[in-house]
Amino acid sequence: MMKLVVQEFLSLDGVSQGPGAPDEDTSDGFERGGWFVPHLDEEFERLAGSWLGEADALLFGRRTYQNFARDWPAMTDHPLAGIMNGLPKYVASQSLTTAGWEPTTILSGDVPAQVAELKRQPGRELQIHGSARLAQSLLAAGLIDTLRLVIAPVVVGQGRRLFPDGGAPAGLRLAGHRTTPGGLSVHVFESAGIPGFGTYGGGGGTGA
Numbered sequence: 001m002m003k004l005v006v007q008e009f010l011s012l013d014g015v016s017q018g019p020g021a022p023d024e025d026t027s028d029g030f031e032r033g034g035w036f037v038p039h040l041d042e043e044f045e046r047l048a049g050s051w052l053g054e055a056d057a058l059l060f061g062r063r064t065y066q067n068f069a070r071d072w073p074a075m076t077d078h079p080l081a082g083i084m085n086g087l088p089k090y091v092a093s094q095s096l097t098t099a100g101w102e103p104t105t106i107l108s109g110d111v112p113a114q115v116a117e118l119k120r121q122p123g124r125e126l127q128i129h130g131s132a133r134l135a136q137s138l139l140a141a142g143l144i145d146t147l148r149l150v151i152a153p154v155v156v157g158q159g160r161r162l163f164p165d166g167g168a169p170a171g172l173r174l175a176g177h178r179t180t181p182g183g184l185s186v187h188v189f190e191s192a193g194i195p196g197f198g199t200y201g202g203g204g205g206t207g208a
Helices: 042-052 062-074 081-086 111-119 132-140
Strands: 003-011 055-061 089-092 104-107 125-129 146-152 172-179 185-191
Touching (some): 062 089, 111 125, 125 132
Parallel strands (some): 003 125
């Protein structure tokens, strides 16, 4: 069975919108895109390449898919372009009827059920890159196995967050962490089911 793995870039205040460029995603009036780029370095690019080497398929939300489908086929000199362009791709969308970035399959209707069926296929990783709203829905459905969160040392101050208020609770187990010379903090979490809750110090609270 394939593991469903989310790879997400976040700011310190949890923003996941538009990490790669000012015009990547300006929806809802977002004006601070490109906040992740100043912290990229060769060490992280090697790490990202090793992660992509574990993928047997890619899963996207519509917006991220359309951005990637526009950019990656033209990036012929990028060392990861052959893998990105060649892997089987799935896009969750209720509006797309065609998808030109081959090989792509459109998932519509009951997306969580279709993703669960994909996970039952033999393979290593089914990876979600970006696509925060899709990741939120699949986390709530209990389908995410691993979260790879790459946190940049910046407070963006606006934009969509991966974990918004009112989201479904989820227990996680830290499976690994590292930092890069550019200041990125990489955390790998495994799903641990429903989170536990308790009382600190016999009822006195934490003082926070």
